[in-house]
Amino acid sequence: MLGSNRALDAATKALVAVYPHFRGSDVAPNALQCYGTxxxxxxxxxxxxxxxxxxxxxxxxxLMTICQSWLRSCEDESEIGHGEALAYLLKNLDLNKCxxxxxxxxxxxxxxxxVRLKIRCLVVTC
Known part of the structure; x- marks a missing residue:
């Protein structure tokens, strides 16, 4: 699938660059640059x-959501916002083309x- 979508290519490059840092080690400037790109x-x-x-x-x-979770050092509710964006895009996806x-x-x-993020959101708000 690589080479068929610019965003997928850039996200894959970011994932590869960030991967060595997902255990909390210092993040190399190159990894942050790839993530920003x-x-x-x-x-x-x-x-x-x-x-x-x-x-x-x-x-x-x-993939960018995975990168973000590897880069951040503490829990953050921004994942829930990504879930909302994914839900919106999934809702508007033309399933006949898939x-x-x-x-x-x-x-x-x-x-x-x-679904996991929605459940997590419900648990957090209860």
């Missing part, structure tokens, strides 16, 4: 009507993520 490219892609709800863009959001294995697996994975 990934966010910028993702924002640009989300502004493109034909790309915003593509499975590749959804995957890029998921026939391949990658698309089906992304939809399943992200649906589980959204």
């Amino acid at each position: 990934g966010l910028r490219v993702l924002r640009e892609t989300l502004n493109e009507p034909g790309q915003a709800c593509s499975p590749y863009t959804l995957c890029a959001i998921y 026939q391949g294995w990658f698309e089906k697996e992304m939809i399943t994975t992200l649906t589980v993520v959204v």
Whole structure:
């Protein structure tokens, strides 16, 4: 799937750069730069009507969410906001265009993520 979507490519590069730091070690400037570039490219892609709800863009959001969780040092409720964004994009996804294995697996994975975050949100507010 790499090479088919700019956001997915940038998110993958960020994930690879951030991975060595997910156990809390000092983050290299290069990892932060890749993460920032990934966010910028993702924002640009989300502004493109034909790309915003593509499975590749959804995957890029998921990878950037993983990067964010590895980079932060304490719990933060921003994950819930990402869940809201993923829920919105999943709701607006044209399921008729999602026939391949990658698309089906992304939809399943992200649906589980959204449900988990929604449950977490309910538990936190109770």
